Amino acid sequence: MMPGVPFGTGLPSIKHDTIHFHVQMNVTRHLARNPRTRAGRALRLLVLQLSRVWDEDTAILWQIRLDEWWRAFGHLTRERTLLRNGQLGYTHDRLRKAWFLVQNIVRKDLIFTYVVYGNPRTTSPLEGGVNAQLRDLLKRHRGMSEEHRRRAAEWFLTLHELSFEEAAKTAAPAPTKQRPKPREERDGPALYDTGLDAGEGLWERTGWAGRA
Numbered sequence: 001m002m003p004g005v006p007f008g009t010g011l012p013s014i015k016h017d018t019i020h021f022h023v024q025m026n027v028t029r030h031l032a033r034n035p036r037t038r039a040g041r042a043l044r045l046l047v048l049q050l051s052r053v054w055d056e057d058t059a060i061l062w063q064i065r066l067d068e069w070w071r072a073f074g075h076l077t078r079e080r081t082l083l084r085n086g087q088l089g090y091t092h093d094r095l096r097k098a099w100f101l102v103q104n105i106v107r108k109d110l111i112f113t114y115v116v117y118g119n120p121r122t123t124s125p126l127e128g129g130v131n132a133q134l135r136d137l138l139k140r141h142r143g144m145s146e147e148h149r150r151r152a153a154e155w156f157l158t159l160h161e162l163s164f165e166e167a168a169k170t171a172a173p174a175p176t177k178q179r180p181k182p183r184e185e186r187d188g189p190a191l192y193d194t195g196l197d198a199g200e201g202l203w204e205r206t207g208w209a210g211r212a
Helices: 020-031 038-052 056-078 093-107 113-117 129-140 146-161 164-170
Strands: 080-082 088-090
Touching: 020 038, 020 093, 038 056, 038 093, 056 093, 088 093, 129 146
Parallel strands: none
Antiparallel strands: 080 088
């Protein structure tokens, strides 16, 4: 990017795309996870179905359903009611905000750029591939120290760089156990030995000490 030039103005011919996950999260922020109205539930479900759009046919079908939603519920975004402060306001304000959010992205052609140009659906390395699995691994083990997390990430990437079969072939051989060298016998009586001795009380005692 050129210094002093706002982002996007230096390359006007570059096409932008909007990450579907962000659209879904913003719509959910307006409508909540369980919208109370039928229009809200239908709009949120339609936005969640963006994850199933992979080609031109599914993109066209999605936009047809969006138009059908507008014909069925669009009038709700224009309804007004008298608020507690005595002023007129939109009756379904959250629904209106969610709808205009989606409509603005579609109107500016910022939602299916990857379909038109045949690009990957996302350029974010955190939303697919190995990095998503790595992020999930670190999320599941949040109690690890920073050094332990680094070692876990290195080990995870090593396993995914090679197949498990190749990793087994290139694994270092297990260390062989070395037999201990025999100790040199010392002169004189042994302090600790493996022999048995009656003085240690290992056999049944006789005489007065052996009586019950």
